[in-house]
Amino acid sequence: MEKSKFFEGCGKEGPIRCIFLCEFHPIAGPKIMCQVPDDFISKEVFEAVSVYLIPKAQLLRSTLTITVCKIKILGFPVRIDNKNYARNFFYFNLCFVCDSWARTVQYEPVVKKLSDYLTVLEVESSFLSQREANYCQEKRLIDMLDQVMVGLNSEGMCTLIEGNSSTHLKVVKIRSDPPPVLDHQVPVFVESLESFQGEQWDLTTQQILPYIDGINHVAKIAAEANVENNLVKTCLQNLVYYLVVSMVPIFQYSNSYAVTPKLRKLAVDRKLQEDCLRTVAKSGWQLPNFRDVFKLYCSMTHGTTIKDLCIRYNPSSLRIDERKLVQFGVVENLIRRINKYPVLLTEGVTGEASHLYSYFTGLHSFDEICCNLGVSSEQLEDTIEKDSNVTIICK
Known part of the structure; x- marks a missing residue:
């Protein structure tokens, strides 16, 4: 052996x-x-x-x-x-x-x-x-x-x-390059900042660190930190490489998620359970019940939004922060985001809508379109619902 x-x-x-x-x-x-x-x-x-x-x-x-x-x-x-x-x-x-x-x-x-x-x-x-x-x-x-x-x-x-x-x-572990960082992704710390000294970061990275809060997406961080967009993405890709941050989708209550096979590990791995409870707790002084956390993860399925889960279970009453629950699940690969991709079934759209409809190829997700065009998910959803020539692929 x-x-x-x-x-x-x-x-x-x-x-x-x-x-x-x-x-x-x-x-x-x-x-x-x-x-x-x-x-x-x-x-x-x-x-x-x-x-x-x-x-x-x-x-x-x-x-x-x-x-x-x-x-x-x-x-x-x-x-x-x-x-x-x-x-x-x-x-x-x-x-x-x-x-x-x-x-x-x-x-x-x-x-x-x-x-x-x-x-x-x-x-x-x-x-x-x-x-x-x-x-x-x-x-x-x-x-x-x-x-x-x-x-x-x-x-x-x-x-x-x-x-x-x-x-x-x-000793720095040699890893393969992480995937390119996208404008509509959100950086989340997976390593405590206290583990690093300030002089370890270049000046640009130090400038954007205060804006990494688990809510701001890349384009918003670049705007608020007044740093060129590509520089921000380069810094974040470096932080991903060294396992300091992880990139997750924008959190919205209209999002849907599905569990992955790794959820089985959460049921048996005691350390992973402890890390999970500490991370998703609504407050640091009182941890939620693991059974409630696991139940919420198991309830994440196609067609079920985070808003649906909040109405059904009321995570706050269970001492669970739903945003942290989703982020921990995505970072640990316990769940995955179900993205929506609009597809235009006809051709030849002209006028003001032509720029928007150019994204309806099945290759651009809701998050990417909303981030690039500065529209909300609800606005995009309303536009698509009014047009019978546009359908949505969920995957």
């Missing part, structure tokens, strides 16, 4: 097993300066791959990955040229070691950033090349590598401070 679960190329992430620093010694040639934990990489294994860890000049400052003896070594070789060194250069490579099956692309920026930090320390104070002559310096280097490995494995981040120099390392 274990062999079938973990294999090279399986795409699963694994912990850092070892961090070591190797150099090209002017007398001994390639050698390991230090490693954490000690003796994880044997002399035989290192000698077998040293030609790749201390490579030719063409591969300097390149990310190198080597798989050997059931381990994967990720390095970033660096050479500092200076006539003060024995051979007029100092050549080193910081390496992370993982299991051979583990995905390591997420560590590549960290290895490069840590290598650059060590380069700065070496240029400023000979931190690496003079370590053998200074026991405290050698111990500090070992402690530093140990701090990095423990911090990245447990928290995915760590901060190093050496003298007046410091660096912050963070």
Whole structure:
């Protein structure tokens, strides 16, 4: 079972097993300066791959990955040229070691950033090349590598401070690009803002953050923040990529939703239930009954609007906020929005209605049309009801 679960190329992430620093010694040639934990990489294994860890000049400052003896070594070789060194250069490579099956692309920026930090320390104070002559310096280097490995494995981040120099390392998961953000979508926070520091955001993102309230759609955020629309969408797509926000449909009481197969998970997953109750509660001090929440979700079907559910169950009396209920369900994929798409059955519409009717192709939803033209859902519905040549597809 274990062999079938973990294999090279399986795409699963694994912990850092070892961090070591190797150099090209002017007398001994390639050698390991230090490693954490000690003796994880044997002399035989290192000698077998040293030609790749201390490579030719063409591969300097390149990310190198080597798989050997059931381990994967990720390095970033660096050479500092200076006539003060024995051979007029100092050549080193910081390496992370993982299991051979583990995905390591997420560590590549960290290895490069840590290598650059060590380069700065070496240029400023000979931190690496003079370590053998200074026991405290050698111990500090070992402690530093140990701090990095423990911090990245447990928290995915760590901060190093050496003298007046410091660096912050963070493992960022590499994901596929999220779908394009649309004008009529609403950003909803799925990660607490307190988890991030202000300086982590670019200026444009900081400018739009106050307008993300789970109600404003993208076009409205751009208008209120006085930021160009495409810039807002770029910032929001970045926040979606890093799982800070999720994009959901505009909330309206005329909306209809349908449950997804994932609703079954809500019935058995205790943590998901607790997150759900905290999120959908009308007030923070008194949580609703889970049975009532689950009943409301199960009642979401084709043709049943949120207004119908509110009339039938009165969520406020059950201590449930219907807006938060819908948003949590969409973010967690417990429910999905049933969109309406108007379709014009004839051709050749002219006059004032031609611009509106150009959207009636079956490719534009009510939300998109209302947002682009600045009309309400009720106005659009009235227009369609008066015209027998227009039908609505729900999907």
